[in-house]
Amino acid sequence: MRTTVSGITSRILSSNATVFVLLAVIFAVVFALNPGFAEPMSLMAFVKKAAPLILLAIGQYFVIVSGEFDLSVGSLVGAQVVIAALLIDGNESATLPVILLMFAGGIVVGLVNGLVTTLLKVPSIITTLGTMLVLYGAIRWLTGGAPTGSLSTAFRAAGRQGVDDVPLIGQLPWALLIVLVVGVGAVFLMRSPWGRTLIAVGDNDQAARFAGARVWWVKTAAFTLSGFLATGAGILIGGYAGVTAQVGEGMEFTAITAVVLGGVVLGGGRGWVVAAMAGALTVEALFTLFNQLSVPSTVRPAAQGLIIIAAVAYAAIDRARRARTVTETHPTPRHTDVATP
Amino acid sequence: MRLTKPALAGLAIAGLVLTGCTTDAPADDQADTGDDQTSAEGDWFVQEDFDRQLAQRDVTPEGSADEPWLQAIEPEWVDTAAFAKEGGDATVCFSNASVSNPWRVTGWITMQQQVEVLQESGDIGEFRVSDAADDDNQQISDIQAFVDAGDCDTIIISPSTTATLTPAVQAACDSGVPVIVFDRGVNTDCAVTFIHPIGGYAYGADGAEFLVDNLEPGSTVLALRILPGVDVLENRWAAAEQIFNDSELDVLGFEFTEGDGATIKDIVTQYLQRGDVDGIWMDAGDGAVAALEAFEDAGKPYPVMVGEDELSFLRKWKETGITAIAPVYSNFQWRTPILAAVKILNGEEVPSEWVLPQDPITDADLDEYLERNADMPSLHYAKFGGEDLPGFPDAWQDR
Numbered sequence: 111m112r113t114t115v116s117g118i119t120s121r122i123l124s125s126n127a128t129v130f131v132l133l134a135v136i137f138a139v140v141f142a143l144n145p146g147f148a149e150p151m152s153l154m155a156f157v158k159k160a161a162p163l164i165l166l167a168i169g170q171y172f173v174i175v176s177g178e179f180d181l182s183v184g185s186l187v188g189a190q191v192v193i194a195a196l197l198i199d200g201n202e203s204a205t206l207p208v209i210l211l212m213f214a215g216g217i218v219v220g221l222v223n224g225l226v227t228t229l230l231k232v233p234s235i236i237t238t239l240g241t242m243l244v245l246y247g248a249i250r251w252l253t254g255g256a257p258t259g260s261l262s263t264a265f266r267a268a269g270r271q272g273v274d275d276v277p278l279i280g281q282l283p284w285a286l287l288i289v290l291v292v293g294v295g296a297v298f299l300m301r302s303p304w305g306r307t308l309i310a311v312g313d314n315d316q317a318a319r320f321a322g323a324r325v326w327w328v329k330t331a332a333f334t335l336s337g338f339l340a341t342g343a344g345i346l347i348g349g350y351a352g353v354t355a356q357v358g359e360g361m362e363f364t365a366i367t368a369v370v371l372g373g374v375v376l377g378g379g380r381g382w383v384v385a386a387m388a389g390a391l392t393v394e395a396l397f398t399l400f401n402q403l404s405v406p407s408t409v410r411p412a413a414q415g416l417i418i419i420a421a422v423a424y425a426a427i428d429r430a431r432r433a434r435t436v437t438e439t440h441p442t443p444r445h446t447d448v449a450t451p
Numbered sequence: 452m453r454l455t456k457p458a459l460a461g462l463a464i465a466g467l468v469l470t471g472c473t474t475d476a477p478a479d480d481q482a483d484t485g486d487d488q489t490s491a492e493g494d495w496f497v498q499e500d501f502d503r504q505l506a507q508r509d510v511t512p513e514g515s516a517d518e519p520w521l522q523a524i525e526p527e528w529v530d531t532a533a534f535a536k537e538g539g540d541a542t543v544c545f546s547n548a549s550v551s552n553p554w555r556v557t558g559w560i561t562m563q564q565q566v567e568v569l570q571e572s573g574d575i576g577e578f579r580v581s582d583a584a585d586d587d588n589q590q591i592s593d594i595q596a597f598v599d600a601g602d603c604d605t606i607i608i609s610p611s612t613t614a615t616l617t618p619a620v621q622a623a624c625d626s627g628v629p630v631i632v633f634d635r636g637v638n639t640d641c642a643v644t645f646i647h648p649i650g651g652y653a654y655g656a657d658g659a660e661f662l663v664d665n666l667e668p669g670s671t672v673l674a675l676r677i678l679p680g681v682d683v684l685e686n687r688w689a690a691a692e693q694i695f696n697d698s699e700l701d702v703l704g705f706e707f708t709e710g711d712g713a714t715i716k717d718i719v720t721q722y723l724q725r726g727d728v729d730g731i732w733m734d735a736g737d738g739a740v741a742a743l744e745a746f747e748d749a750g751k752p753y754p755v756m757v758g759e760d761e762l763s764f765l766r767k768w769k770e771t772g773i774t775a776i777a778p779v780y781s782n783f784q785w786r787t788p789i790l791a792a793v794k795i796l797n798g799e800e801v802p803s804e805w806v807l808p809q810d811p812i813t814d815a816d817l818d819e820y821l822e823r824n825a826d827m828p829s830l831h832y833a834k835f836g837g838e839d840l841p842g843f844p845d846a847w848q849d850r
Contacts, residue, residue, distance in 0.1 A: 144725055152724045155748070159717045257553075258828035258848075260763075270748065351712030351741045355553055355830065359711065401721045407707040408679060 150279035161285035167390035169339030177378025178234035182241035188358030190344035220337025224330030269349020312378025495685035526802030535798030540576035544603035548611035553830035558785030651686025658757030659691035668699030670729035710737035719745035763829035783836025
């Protein structure tokens with residue numbers, strides 16, 4: 111392992127990671143406007159809110175970097191929470207079995223997405239759009255449009271509670287620990303042979319196939335991970351805010367936005383998982399910023415859209431310029447910036 | 452490229468600055484915001500409707516209080532002898548906007564249960580339904596299909612939007628069958644009867660007045676709204692804003708939440724990080740529990756709360772003992788169109804505008820409504836008015 115602190119720092123500072131600068135700027139503005147937000151308790155509350163999206167962004171990163179999309183995650187989160195409420199119905203002892211069942215369900219959905227995309231050659235945008243509608247419809251049919259039941263206290267602990275009485279910060283949310291563990295796991299996974307193959311497949315799946323990669327298997331595994339992590343996100347978001355009919359709605363697009371904001375290239379082959387996580391934090395921070403600035407709710411989507419387009423375009427232009435200088439001086443393979451050893 | 456890069460950076464910064472600038476004034480001067488918003492959204496405030504609805508809250512409706520779905524406020528009765536049909540066994544056609552939220556789901560179940568009763572008594576034969584899934588175009592063709600079929604004895608319409616559906620409702624009227632419109636209205640009075648609770652202004656005012664009465668002058672209030680541009684919801688906020696403007700309360704702001712629990716909890720948490728929130732006004736009760744949980748998790752005292760008659764909120768209210776009110780957009784109105792259809796086909800008089808009562812649930816009757824709905828799921832509406840129907844309680848429990 112040759113990774114050093116300086117390696118990570120240089121990576122963060124490389125203008126390829128516009129997202130870190132944007133995140134820092136947003137936080138600086140928020141802190142300046144409201145020093146109270148810099149207090150540990152406020153930051154921990156922010157982490158609890160952001161954690162589900164970070165998990166979704168990690169899952170979406172695996173899929174996007176392999177050259178595909180997963181539009182089903184929002185519906186999957188909704189389905190998981192609603193079914194969990196239905197099955198648990200306030201019964202504490204049902205918590206663990208239901209959570210295991212949820213993970214199994216998430217893995218199955220991911221597997222189906224992956225196999226239909228790779229073996230039946232259905233474009234993933236259609237496959238996962240289909241899964242999204244199937245899940246949405248299934249939930250409507252199962253619940254008649256209105257969720258029933260309720261989540262147990264134990265179920266809600268992961269998203270709402272934490273380790274209490276920690277010096278300085280008060281409460282250390284379980285959500286933060288979960289995100290850290292998953293994030294570190296994802297970084298190691300991307301350094302493993304599987305992770306390198308995933309990026310190679312996303313860069314050029316023909317070349318990867320000729321090089322002996324089992325493309326179908328690598329992509330299916332990416333979808334399965336996305337389904338698994340969407341389940342985790344469902345548990346966190348259900349824990350954070352309980353059951354409403356709208357839970358999970360639109361989260362697939364927020365997750366894709368987060369990943370793209372993190373500099374991950376749609377179409378695959380390029381991007382750093384940590385930057386995708388930072389992208390998720392940035393999207394959430396942007397919501398916080400608007401709130402702190404009391405931006406009228408009506409103009410928020412427009413302002414949000416402008417900032418995202420500007421940030422992504424900035425990064426893309428920068429990348430194009432760097433790629434040109436790099437090829438001019440010393441030609442290197444396209445995904446060097448991804449697989450820095 | 453070198454030129455474009457700084458330009459884009461500039462654009463991003465401009466975006467941030469712009470969002471900052473637009474808000475400096477409102478953040479500093481609350482009175483200003485109020486005026487600005489009233490003028491900008493004046494479309495949604497009609498003084499005459501506001502005054503009428505607020506007055507209607509105090510009118511004793513005609514009819515038995517045991518059957519609020521048959522009560523009417525200041526009815527103008529119309530003769531329906533021309534529509535009388537011999538022999539019962541009527542074909543009732545219903546064009547539904549959607550069942551896309553728990554409120555509509557609850558009402559839809561109640562309506563079906565009412566139909567079953569009237570089918571057993573022989574008054575109604577076939578009950579034909581189309582669901583437009585919130586799509587105006589779909590609903591227009593649904594209504595046209597009923598007209599074209601020609602065998603509907605009456606057409607009941609719950610319009611998805613007001614202006615767009617008006618021609619379709621007019622076409623249904625022109626076909627000669629009696630038309631019944633309920634919930635949201637249309638811009639034509641060709642329907643035999645238009646059934647609705649008092650309305651959005653009364654709903655919004657119930658909550659706002661409660662906050663004014665129960666908070667000290669100078670207290671802070673946060674308004675949580677579902678989304679902009681829907682008339683029934685805009686009217687609720689317009690009325691509340693009117694009342695807040697005339698009060699000593701300090702409205703911190705209004706936020707759109709889409710009724711999503713996570714969004715609500717996040718927004719409330721952030722307001723609590725900036726300062727105290729003494730009261731919360733909501734234009735619909737979805738996610739009221741999430742708002743209260745934000746206070747719990749931040750370790751702040753509960754606010755004076757405006758929710759809705761959704762059971763999750765009523766239960767939380769009881770459990771925490773907060774000071775609260777639950778404005779009601781009478782869900783039992785879903786029974787009325789079916790009963791009105793049978794009346795019309797029997798040639799009995801109905802009110803041309805059938806205004807149903809809309810009484811909020813207060814501390815005084817909270818226990819009663821909790822008891823009546825003890826076995827109901829959490830996203831059920833307490834004033835659903837179906838307790839006397841034979842399918843009770845199973846039909847509302849197994850959704």
